[in-house]
Amino acid sequence: MDVKNVFLNGTLSEEVYMKPPPGTSPPPNKTPHGIVLLLLYVDDMIITGNDLQAISDLQHYLGQHFEMKDLGSLNYFLGLEVSRRSDGDLLSQAKYASDLLARSGIIDSNTSSTPLDPNTHLTPFDSVPLEDVSLYRQLVGSLIYLTVTRSDIAYAIPIVSQFMAAPRTIHFTVDLRILCYVKKTLGHGLQFSSQSSPVLSGYSDADWAGDPTDRRSTTGYCFYLSDSLISWRSKKQSVVSRSSTESEYRALDDATAELLWLRWLLADMGAPQQGPLSFIVTIVVLFRLLTMMSFMNV
Template sequence: MQLEHDALMQNNTWTLVPAPLDQNVINCKWIYKVKKNSDDSSKKCKARLVATGLTQKYGIDYFETFSPVVKSTTIRVVLTMAASPGWIVRQVDVNNAFLHGILSEDVYMKQPPGFKNSQCPHYVCKLNKAIYELKQSPRAWFHRLSNRLYELGFAASKSDSSLFIRNTNGSMMFLLVYVDDILITGACNSAIQWVVNQLHSEFALKDMGSIHYFLEIEVTRSSQGIHLNQSKYIAEVLERAKMDGAKPISNPLSSCTQLSTKSGDPFSDQTLYRSTVGALQYVTITRPKISFAVNKAYHFMHNPTDLHWQAVKRILRYLKGSITQGLQLRASSSFDILAYADVDWAGCPDTRRSTSGNCIFLGNSLVSWSSKKQKVVARSRTETEYRSLALCTTEICWIQNLLKELCVSSSRVPTILNHNMGATYLGINPVLHSRIKHVEIDMCFVREKVASGALCVKYVSTVDQLANLLTKGLSTARFELLKSKLHKSANNFLMLRIDRVCK
């Protein structure tokens, strides 16, 4: 506590002033945490002074609060590029990051417990800089960091405002920001070191060296590329759910499982259900194969039953047996885009809405995937497939814009593989049938991309449709087959089959 208080005073975080009569004065408190290494050993004990932001009043001591963090797809795309030989990925952590944010509002806070000034016991702290748990602290910190990066020659990405790009005479450097965790990657080690030194001159940095543990994700480099896994995080989730001794299973969701809001009796511990499903959503960052099962469980967060909890436990049992598995980002000489789009028509027994699923490869690496229930009920399978195509096309366009900013070009036109002949035909031919007029906007969007030569839509057999993993529960044999195709990057084989048509 004393070290933290001394750091706050040295940072000129506040000035003691008489308590204003017409201003809101917020409370503060100390919180304590034991930080751990990736091997679960204790790293250090830390005390932190935090404000009780719940007592702030909008329009008086805060206004705007939004602060961006880097998207998970952006991280995977940049790390896929960094998997190339010769690229360096450096990790730095900013100490007490929020304390560097400059406040534009007048914020008054009570003196910290245990550190009340004996000469001015009735004074309050007028904050000069942000502290943790203020509503505007993340925004103030990001604004301060962004301004410094602009001074160093970086430009913010238009696709992801937490990605900063520096292009010096053709030498590219990328910087990713997730609150106080920063990744810097590029091919020039001296240039990266210069940026680290410049940031360290203004902020207290902890240089972590080459990336190895980032946002609860373990990162391992090899000659094949970069491997991401969350085994430590998964082990913690299993322990909290008291499933660390459970028997492993090879499939997260059975093809026979039909869950609805009316399934089973109310679950006794709804907090456990919600916290576990929330944690599993984070695991999907590196485990696309559980995305559909987790998405299914998420739909019952408001009123879970015992059968819903059994489905969550099945996901945990699957993770127990595959805890060391993760996502492989492979080194590649080309960065062509290939996507799979699928849909489960009227699969929700409660609403009869369909689930769209897609997975997008960049070269040999899976960088984006989605399992999402459509917002409206569809009257035909072709209609649902077309909405799924439009959703996948939108994500591809975003990735293309991101790659353009990263100065990455592709030798092939992005291709979407779909196993519905009707949707594939409508995607490339100017036909408008009365039964699908109400999805005309989605149709025109996809057709425009195809007609301009910016996109190919091709048929793929059901056997090779990898997006099946993201739309429905599968038999164990089918699940294992598609899982192996994902691991082996089956897109290499399929790209050869469609290359002649799409050139």
């Protein structure tokens, strides 16, 4: 749905209140289904669901209160492509990735089977500084947005993004390798199945002292709703872990926080998870208690 709103920088002839004026308390805009909508400064909105009649009623209700246009079924939105299949939907960024490859000038280059060489460990002092850093920063920034649907490069992109301030030639070479991998895997994306039960599961891991400069580890986790990937993360830990066990527990701590949030979110959406959770939480709480005791003994 395209919401025809007023441009924020346009000239207004009416008096506009950023909050309700004194003495007034306007009721919220509620749909017939009890959904509270805030459509100020919104250009587009996406309506999803299985109840076609309810969606039609909602569109009719919105059309009575706001000037809107129905753009039809969702196919392309903010660089995201939605392909409908018999067993579900595929969310990808193939066109966005193709445009990125064209801007980088590696259309005719070779492809790569992996985004990173496992034996490569980058530091801020490798090789020589780049003379023009603008292209490097543009490519890394574009690759960051590509991780919206490409979890397979979620580990590689934070590594090259660490050197945005002062990139060197070796960093640019690794950046190009990631693009060569993207070229080989243009069709990759997120598959959301429509025929499986909404059961939540997840995995966490960590590489101990993976960064050769600051010796910090990297946390990685991913969560699936049945066989559909819905959440993932790859981020360097904020402190230096003194053992591989400690780095694993820190990764588990972050994964547990995400797991709790996902369970609450699914419960709000009408798909509560009934599986056990106490074992994971107990491990994290125990690790925190042991950490506090170690500081108390110093």
